[in-house]
Amino acid sequence: MNKVKLIINPHANLGRARQAAEEIRMLAEELGPVDWEWTERPTQAIEMAFQAAQAGYELVIAGGGDGTAHEVLNGLMRVPEQDRPIFSVLPLGSGNDFSYGIGINHQPSEALRQIFHGQPSCIDIARFSDDTGHSEYWGNAVGIGFDTVVTLRSRRFTMFSGFAIYLLAVIQTIILDNDSPAIQVETDQESWSQKTILLVICNGGREGGGFKISPQAKVDDGMLNYASIRQVSRPMMFRLLPEVMNGTHGRFEQVRMGECHRLNLQSDRPLYVHIDGEIYSGFGSNLRRLSVEILPGALQVMR
Numbered sequence: 001m002n003k004v005k006l007i008i009n010p011h012a013n014l015g016r017a018r019q020a021a022e023e024i025r026m027l028a029e030e031l032g033p034v035d036w037e038w039t040e041r042p043t044q045a046i047e048m049a050f051q052a053a054q055a056g057y058e059l060v061i062a063g064g065g066d067g068t069a070h071e072v073l074n075g076l077m078r079v080p081e082q083d084r085p086i087f088s089v090l091p092l093g094s095g096n097d098f099s100y101g102i103g104i105n106h107q108p109s110e111a112l113r114q115i116f117h118g119q120p121s122c123i124d125i126a127r128f129s130d131d132t133g134h135s136e137y138w139g140n141a142v143g144i145g146f147d148t149v150v151t152l153r154s155r156r157f158t159m160f161s162g163f164a165i166y167l168l169a170v171i172q173t174i175i176l177d178n179d180s181p182a183i184q185v186e187t188d189q190e191s192w193s194q195k196t197i198l199l200v201i202c203n204g205g206r207e208g209g210g211f212k213i214s215p216q217a218k219v220d221d222g223m224l225n226y227a228s229i230r231q232v233s234r235p236m237m238f239r240l241l242p243e244v245m246n247g248t249h250g251r252f253e254q255v256r257m258g259e260c261h262r263l264n265l266q267s268d269r270p271l272y273v274h275i276d277g278e279i280y281s282g283f284g285s286n287l288r289r290l291s292v293e294i295l296p297g298a299l300q301v302m303r
Contacts, residue, residue: 002033002058003033003035003055003056003057003058003059004032004033004034004035004057004058004059004060004061005034005035005037005048005049005052005057005059005060005061005085006028006034006035006036006037006061006063006090007037007039007045007048007049007052007060007061007062007063007068007072008021008036008037008038008039008063008064008068008090008092009038009039009045009062009063009064009065009067009068009092009093010038010039011039012063012064012065012067012068012092012093012094013064013065013092013093013094013162014094016092017063017064017065017092017093020092020108021063021090021092021108023108023109024108024109024112027109027112027113028112031112031113031116032116035057037052039068043071044071045062045064045068045071045072045075046071046072046074046075046078047075048072048075049062049071049072049073049074049075049076050075050076050078050079051075052075052085053075053076053078053079053083053084053085054079057085058085058086059085059086059087059088059115059302060072060075060076060085060086060087060088061087061088061089061090061115062087062088062089062090063089063090063092064090064092064093065091065092065093065094065095065096065277066093066095066096066097066098066140066276066277066278067093067276067277067278068089068092068093069089069098069099069139069140069276070098070138070139070140070275070276070277070278072087073087073125073137073138073139073299074136074137076299077125077137077298077299081298084299084300086120086300086301086302087299087300087301087302088102088104088115088118088301088302088303089102089104089111089301090104090108090111090112090115091104091105091106091108091111092108094162094165094166094209095162095166095207095208095209095277096209097140097141097204097206097207097208097209097277098139098140098204098276099111100204100206101139101140101203101204101205101206101217101219102123102204102219102301102303103303104303114302114303115302118302118303119302119303120300120301120302120303121220121300121301121303122220122297122298122299122300122301123139123219123220123297123298123299123300123301123303124203124219124220124221124222124223124294124295124296124297124298125137125138125139125203125294125295125298125299126138126139126142126201126203126224126292126293126294126295127292127293127295128142128275128280128290128291128292129290129291129292130281130287130289130290131287131288131289131290136275137295138203138275138276139203139204139219139276139299140202140203140204140206140207140276140277141200141201141202141203141204141207141213141214141276141277142200142201142273142274142275142276142292143198143199143200143201143207143273143274144183144196144198144199144200144201144265144271144272144273144290145180145181145196145197145198145199145271145272146173146177146197146198146229147198147200147207147208147213147274148272148273148274148279148281148282149173149177149272150166150169150170150173150208151169151274151277151279152272152279152282152283153169153172153173154166154168154169156169157169162209163208163209163210165209166208166209166210166211170208170241171241174234174237174238174241175234178197178233178234178237180195180196180197180230180231181195181196181267181268181269181271182194182195182196182267182268182269183195183196183199183265183266183267183268184265184266184267185199185228185263185264185265186263186264186265187226187258187260187261187262187263187264188260188261188262189258189259189260190258190260192256194230194231195230195231196228196229196230196231197229197230197231197232197237198227198228198229199226199227199228199229199265200213200214200226200227200228201224201225201226201263201292202214202217202224202225202226202227203217203219203224203225203294204217204219205217205218205225205247207277210245211244211245212244212245212246212247213227213244213247214226214227214257215247220297222261222294222296222297223259223260223261223294224259224260224261224262224263224292224293224294225257225258225259226256226257226258226259226260226263227249227250227255227256227257228255228256228257229249229254229255229256230254230256232254236254240252240254240255261293261294262291262292262293262294263291263292263293264289264290264291265289265290265291266288266289267288267289268288269288270285270286270287270288271285271287271288271290272285273287273290
């Protein structure tokens, strides 16, 4: 690759990403010419990625976590397909679920070697739309309900890192939040209606830094997968917790799992939603309707 742009979010992983990136700077320069760019504010990586594509960069790398990857892929998806650079991720975040889904090594130095020595291949990207007409692209997962509250709570555990942050937030959310909306779901495969504590729509198979919410999901199979847990007691949520960590929760009758190309959802109350680990609709919002659809093979990634 003659022109490579590395867009780094120094605030990823509670600010630990800056040091992690600096530690591999020499290796990056050895592997090939790389232009570094650092974000200073949320959503800036979207514009940086779009501008990199316009400037003729062949490979654009998101240095950070799932939120950084989300922004960079949204910037690249603004570009016509024939002009779209190859995408990859340098995992410097707390969860790094998207990079896991595309097969990138969790160690930044090994990931960098893998990116520069790998081969590009196409992966699926999905599109999210809400009832206001807003839409955006996503690569790993959209979470509705419980796991969005977990994401909100996880930001309070600044003394921890990685999977421990999410595990602590999960335990706290089980204890404090146990009231679920009634939702109606319609996919191109089936439809249902019930009180639902959690619904995660997946392109990749993992979220929260290690929860195997949809272990059968693949980023290049042209399908979305989903996992839904209906309203259950707190003891049952604690029972399901290790099952979700191991990816074995699908055997419980309280869990619905399936696949689809598109999904529409309507709720009787405001929804808490995250997209690729970033809060889209939190406390105080009034989002009640949304839809998602898969875009097969929409983006080339170095894996």
